[in-house]
Amino acid sequence: MKSASLASIAIVIAGATVAPRATEAQTFHVVESNIGGDGGTDYLTAEPGTGRVFVSRGTHVMVVDGPTGKVIGDIPDTPRTHGIALVGKYNHGFITNGGDSTVTMFEIKSLAVVRKIKVAAGGLDGIMYDESDDRVVLTNHSKPVGTVVTLDPKTGNILGQAELEDDAPEGAASNGRGQLYVNNEGKNTIQVVDLKTMKAIASWPVTPCDGPTGIAYDKATDRIFAGCGKTSVVVNGTTGKVVATIANGEGVDALGWDPSEKLIYIPAGRDSSVTVVHQDSPDKYTVVATVPTMRGAKTITVDPVKHIAYLFQPEYAPAPAGSPPGPGGRPAHGPVIASRFFEITH
Numbered sequence: 001m002k003s004a005s006l007a008s009i010a011i012v013i014a015g016a017t018v019a020p021r022a023t024e025a026q027t028f029h030v031v032e033s034n035i036g037g038d039g040g041t042d043y044l045t046a047e048p049g050t051g052r053v054f055v056s057r058g059t060h061v062m063v064v065d066g067p068t069g070k071v072i073g074d075i076p077d078t079p080r081t082h083g084i085a086l087v088g089k090y091n092h093g094f095i096t097n098g099g100d101s102t103v104t105m106f107e108i109k110s111l112a113v114v115r116k117i118k119v120a121a122g123g124l125d126g127i128m129y130d131e132s133d134d135r136v137v138l139t140n141h142s143k144p145v146g147t148v149v150t151l152d153p154k155t156g157n158i159l160g161q162a163e164l165e166d167d168a169p170e171g172a173a174s175n176g177r178g179q180l181y182v183n184n185e186g187k188n189t190i191q192v193v194d195l196k197t198m199k200a201i202a203s204w205p206v207t208p209c210d211g212p213t214g215i216a217y218d219k220a221t222d223r224i225f226a227g228c229g230k231t232s233v234v235v236n237g238t239t240g241k242v243v244a245t246i247a248n249g250e251g252v253d254a255l256g257w258d259p260s261e262k263l264i265y266i267p268a269g270r271d272s273s274v275t276v277v278h279q280d281s282p283d284k285y286t287v288v289a290t291v292p293t294m295r296g297a298k299t300i301t302v303d304p305v306k307h308i309a310y311l312f313q314p315e316y317a318p319a320p321a322g323s324p325p326g327p328g329g330r331p332a333h334g335p336v337i338a339s340r341f342f343e344i345t346h
Contacts, residue, residue, distance in 0.1 A: 026276075026288050026289060026346055027346060028276065028289050028291050028344060028345070028346045029344070029345045029346070030291060030292070030293070030342055030343070030344055031069075031342070031343045031345075032340055032341070032342050032343075033068075033069025033340075033341045033343075034069075034338050034339055034340060034341070035055070035062065035064055035069055035070075035071055035312075035339045035341045036071065036339055037057055037060075037062055037071065037074075037336075037339050038057065038058075038336055039057030039058035039059055039060065039314070039336070040057065040058040040314060041055065041056055041057060041058070041299070041312055041313060041314060042056045042081070042082045042083065042125075042253075042299060043056055043082060043083035043084065043126070043127075043254060043299050043301075044056060044084070044299060044300075044301050044310060044311070044312050045083070045084040045085065045086060045301050046066065046301040046302065046303040046308070046310055047086055047088075047108070047303075048088075048303055048304055048305045048306075049303065049305035049306060051065055051066045051067050051303075051306065052064070052065060052066070052072070053065075053066045053301065053310050053341075054084040054086070054093070055312050055341070056078075056081045056082060056083065056084065056095075057081070058080065058081060059076075059077075059078060059079055059080075059081065059099075060074055060075060060076045060077070060078055060081070061074070061075040061078055061081060061084060061095055062074055063075070063111065064341060066303070066308060066310055066343055067343070069341055069343075073111045074111075075095065075104065075106055075111055075113070077104070077113075078095050078097050078104055079097050079098070079099025079100050080097060080098040080099035081095055081096065081097050081098070081099075082096045082097075082098055082124060082125045082126065082127070083095070083096050083125065083126050083127040083128075084096075084127065085127045085128055085129045085136055085137075086108055086129065087108075087129050087136065087153040088108065090153050090154050091107050091108050091109055092105060092106070092107065092108065092114070092153055092154070092156075093105070093106045093107070093108045094106075094127060094129075094136050094151065094153075094156075095127075096124040096125060096126070096127045096138060097124060098123065098124045098125065101118065101119050101120070101121075101122045101123075101124055102116045102117060102118055102119065102124075103116070103117040103119060103124070103127075103138070103151065103156070104116055104117075105117060105156040114156070115156055117151065117156050117157075117158070119138065119140070119149055119158070121140050121142045121147040121149055121161060122140065122142050122143070123140040123141035123142040123143065123146070123147075123167075124138060124140050124141075125138075125139055125140060125141050125169075125170070126138070126139035126169070126170055126171050126172065127139070128171070128172055128173070128174075129153065130150075130172075130174035130180065130195075131174070132174050132175075132176035132177075133174060133176075133178060133195050134153060135150040135151065135152075135153070135159065135195065136150065136151040136152075136153050137149075137150055137151075137172050137174075137180060138150070138151070139169040139170060139171065139172050139182060140169070141167055141168055141169070142167065143167055144167065145163050145164055145165065145166070145167055146163075146164040146165075146166050146167045146168060146169040146184070147161055147162065147163055147164060147169075148161065148162045148164065148169070148172065148180065148182060148193055148198075149161045150195070150198070160195075160198040161198060162193050162198040162199060162200060163200070164182060164184060164191055164193075164200060165184060165187060165189065165191060165200065165203060166184035166185070166186045166187040166189070166191075167186065168184065168185040168186040169182050169183065169184055169185070169191075170182075170183040170184075170185050170212065170213040170214070170215070170253075171183050171213060171214050171215035171254070171255070172215065173215045173216055173217040173224065174217065175217055175219070175222075175237050176219050178194065178195050178196060179192050179193065179194055179195065179201075180192070180193040180195060181193075181215060181217060181224050181237070182215075183212035183213060183214075183215045183226055184212070185211050185212060185213055187203075188205060188206055188207065188209060188210060188211065188212060189203045189204060189205055189206060189212075190203075190204045190206055190212065190215075190224065190226060190235060190240070191203050191204075192204070192240075202240060204235065204240030204241075206226055206228070206233050206235060206242060207242070208231050208233070208242075208245060209226055209228035209231060209232065209233045209242075210228055210229050210230070210231070211228055211229050211252075212226040212227065212228050212233075213227050213228070213252055213253045213254060213255070214226070214227030214252060214253065214254035214255025214256075214266070214299075214300075215227065215255060216255055216256070216257035216264070217237060218257065218259060218279070220259070221279070221281075221282040222236065222237040222238055222282070223235065223236065223237060223243070223279075223282055224236075224237050225255055225257060225264055226255075227248075227252040227253075227254065227255035227266050228252060229250045229251065229252055229268075230247070230248065230249070230250055231245050231246065231247060231248070232245070232246040232248055232252070232255070232266055233245055233246070234246070234283070234285060243282070243283045244283050244284065244285050246264070246266065246275070246277050246285055246287065247275075247287065248266040248268055248275035248277075248287075249266075249268025249270065249271030249272075249273050249275060249290075250268055250269075250270040250271055251268050251269030251270030251271065251296075251298050252266055252267060252268055252269070252298060253267070253269065253298035253299050254267060254298065254299035254300050254301075255267075255300070256300040256301060256302035256309050257302060257304075258302050258304050258307055258309075259304060260304065260307075261307055262278055262279040263276055263277065263278055263279075263288075263346075264276070264277040264278075264279065264285070265277075265300050265302060265309045265344070267293065267297055267298050267299060267300040267311055268298070269295065269296045269297055269298030269313075270295065270298075272292060272293055272294050272295045272297070273290050273291060273292055273293060274290070274291040274293055274297075274300065274309070274311070274344065275287055275289075275290055275291075276288050276289040276290070276291060276346075291344055293311055293313070293342050294313055294315070294340055294342075295313075296313040296314075297311045297312070297313040297340075297342065298313075299311065299312075307345070307346070308343060308344065308345050309343075309344040310341070310342065310343055310344070311341075311342040311344075312339070312340065312341050312342070313340050313342075314336045314338070314339050314340070315336070315337055315338040315339075315340055316333035316334050316335065316336060316337065317333070317334030317335050317336075317337050318333070318334050319331070319332035319333050319334050320334065
């Protein structure tokens with residue numbers, strides 16, 4: 001059930017149009033729910049077409065029915081969890097656990113755990129499924145350099161590992177031609193990784209982007225979208241040239257792409273908003289809406305079948321006086337007092 005204390009919000013962006021249908025205005029609706037539960041958050045992943053959303057909560061993964069905000073399942077024992085990848089054709093899901101350098105492999109339908117996969121590289125963070133090459137891809141904050149590790153989605157076995165130029169790789173995207181694009185947050189580059197050799201074969205600066213995190217690739221136009229603080233960029237997937245920039249908020253940590261709607265969703269945790277952008281042509285992009293969310297909501301997932309975007313962010317009580325800083329020097333906070341789940345439709 002929707003929480004009575006967290007109201008639904010409907011937003012109409014007057015005059016905002018989506019090319020090429022210049023006469024049709026876009027209306028974005030935001031529905032907010034309190035899904036309860038303990039733990040922080042990082043990434044969340046929508047299962048295409050089913051309405052189920054997998055939400056990382058620090059030590060477990062909650063499964064939420066997106067349209068209702070109802071919790072319908074839970075996967076335990078995922079220490080310092082970050083991301084979730086789903087591989088429907090094998091009925092397998094994968095969860096990255098930074099706390100013990102493992103990947104939890106589970107059955108999507110039953111949520112039963114199949115195995116825990118030890119990944120020696122460490123620093124587990126981002127994860128995605130490369131459908132074209134049939135690989136699960138991990139982007140790891142390994143030391144002294146970051147790594148990309150690939151898994152067999154059917155067995156969970158490790159297939160290969162590539163070293164990167166930065167120990168802070170974030171998202172990865174596949175171009176369907178045997179290559180991965182990886183955002184390096186520290187060096188402000190996109191590296192190209194060859195999946196056959198598991199070697200980085202190119203490094204592309206993405207100026208004026210600062211701190212690229214979320215990433216998506218549009219095969220139809222050969223364009224990479226890199227989510228960055230204040231100014232995100234669009235990159236030619238063959239030449240590595242920045243061909244367009246997008247103004248958005250600060251505190252970006254993921255990016256959503258709906259290819260059939262040609263909409264990019266860029267969440268800004270510091271500015272409490274999502275910038276929605278339409279791809280008018282390969283090198284032209286129009287901001288069609290700025291949708292309010294809440295401070296801290298910096299990751300996002302899009303269901304490309306139902307055309308719905310989802311975000312999640314806990315709300316914390318103030319930290320007791322004298323509390324030490326959190327992990328990575330982040331400000332201390334008190335216990336979770338609400339678990340805010342956002343559904344954006346149009």
